[in-house]
Amino acid sequence: MPTAVSAPRTLYDKIWDDHVVTQKEDGLALIYIDRHLVHEVTSPQAFEGLRTAGRPVRRPDCTLATVDHNVPTASRKNFVSVTDFIAEPDSRAQCAALEENVKEFGLTYFGMKDRRQGIVHVIGPEQGFTLPGITCVCGDSHTSTHGAFGSLAFGIGTSEVEHVLATQTLLQKKAKNMRITVEGELHEGVTSKDVILYIIGIIGTAGGTGCVIEYAGSVFRGFSMEARMSVCNMSIEAGARAGMVAPDDITFAYLKDRPLSPKGEEWDRAVAYWRSLKTDEGAKFDIEVNVNAADIIPTITWGTSPQDVVAITGKVPDPSTMTDAVKRKSAERSLEYMGLTANTPMEEIPVDKVFIGSCTNSRVEDLRSAAKIVLAAGPGAKVAPNVHAMIVPGSGLVKEQSEAEGLDVIFKRAGFDWREAGCSMCLGMNPDQLAPGERCASTSNRNFEGRQGAGGRTHLMSPAMATAAALTGKLTDVRKYLGSVSEANIAAAPKLKELTAYQFLDAPAPPPEPITYTASGDLPEAEAPSTVEKFITVKGITAPLHIENVDTDMIIPKQFLKTLKRTGLANALFYTLRKDPHTGKDTDFILNRKPYNRSKILVCTGKNFGCGSSREHAPWSLNDFGIRCIIAPSFADIFRNNSMQNGMLPVTIPQEQCIVLAKDAEEQLEIEVDLQKEVIRRSNGEEISFTTDPFRRHCLLNGLDDIALTLQNKDSIQTFEQTRSEQWPWLDGFGYKGKKIPVNVSRGAPKTDW
């Protein structure tokens, strides 16, 4: 609840202060979570954990579930059930498991028959589930998207999903405040996607590590909600915990009359509160970055990290000009993977596929901007013969609205493939995938190796740029379509009719599935025994790794995320590096070689280990392989957290010391990591000290389970909820058809009349 703080505060400070349930002296806080989105990939093990411990979901009324990653995007005309429709057994099992879990635990679920189904980060805002001033989490790194509404929204791993389901809270340390200000006028053809790619190019994929970014300045103020969402979405690609934009009239206009937005007198109360959610004059930011809007031109990626950006008018960079050895090696590796030659003009690179979709760019406004380019290209515009171009709306409602506006006709006439909602080719967990060697102009957010399909090559860009590439068959400066001749084409074309979303949102929903649920309103007293292994000391063979930005897609590729278990993932670890794609045989990657195939420790000399997705499968696979400790110059926040939830220790020490340890490792000298004393012992007796968060150290040394610890605060949580209901009544219950579910009754099944 608001505390009496006189010093000027940032937007992040205010939301944080409003959600602290309890706080320890060392700064560790238990924060209340207002909204929880659930999808099929990161939840099965969490529900299993609840089941084993006999714990109910604490706030079904604040939880919304859907399927998105695994769903095929082919026509659903003949859809009967998930079991008939999804051919791939593991995808089918994961979607079926979610259907079972939502029934058992009484959660609201937008399944494949529901027109509101879609990517979690599209449906939350669309429904008004996402609101200003809230805390919002999901077992998905792109939860940062929801920060566009002035909320504190961030991705979590599966252990934390279980924690939120059980307690509606999370243990967190406050992040640093970072502000990125973009002032001035954007050039024609420059979109929100270009702005965020440009920013990541400047600050790098670790630039926001440990921070919550506030996007400020005239450019973000002028952006629509859709554009703000595209920016906040990619905060995670900048390494940040979350990104946010202060709510304003644009935010309120977007939210008004959404199914789950507050109504009537509560709306006025909510808006009055939301207006207070801006950074105070004089508030302190730990890091400030200023960008001049006029410096940005349409931007795309050339490599395998989102920071590998270049202007469309530029050339493929030349690694031989790079002075930093690790960077040079990474760039050489990227160019080889991408099949590119240094100094090739970007506009000369042909593409095989175009993907317009993903939680970054699959909303109506994105699709309109793509359609505008097709119209600008003239009446006979066609997708180039060498290209397969697909457009995948972010939700069933986006699809319906686009069709009512006639966008699908424009696309289909030009030869685009118009699909059903889902994550699709952003992350080939479903049939939409690149074949090895195929090159894709993609509006998604990650260009990691193998991300869109093993051996596939991804260039990130805006929807308008991707459309231009579809039409010409190569990477293209979209501004070529924005001259006076093209404007004449648009003027001559049938008018694009822009509709408002509301009429689509209000149409009746299909009846919900019957729910059986038996849970009491109180948090359980009983503490389940912890399953977390203790970490005291680990001594053994250490594997050296000389890669920068080791992303979680590299640690464990998408096909292994379809498991319903936490174990059995040892062979999946670094799969693409360990298996030859042609022969299926083991490569000579370090972890395949003796004695490193028995490594207990991994030392990485490159920065930003574990960046990218929130998949806890990454630490699970390391753990299964036998690696209990990773030493690196820096870690991505979610990976670090996920590792410690599994009794593993990520140790941060300076890069020079990592290089020393990697040399020891190369000589097969054993290393000992002693958490009690916080030292790393080399075989020559020399000690390198490190520090760990005191609470996490305590949990690791004693093998403690966060949920059991949190449940000791049950009285504080209940008191917090009482005050929350009085202060922000619109946050209780889903409010479908105006029906409110009062707190303390809400732990039963959600009412079935929504």
Ligand SMILES: CC(C)[C@H](C(=O)O)[C@@H](O)C(=O)O
């Ligand atoms: C599956 C999920 C854990 C993952 C994420 O966290 O981002 C996915 O959405 C992705 O984009 O890689």
Ligand code: SF4
């Ligand atoms: S980044 Fe891609 S895979 Fe992840 S949630 Fe968004 S659309 Fe889905």
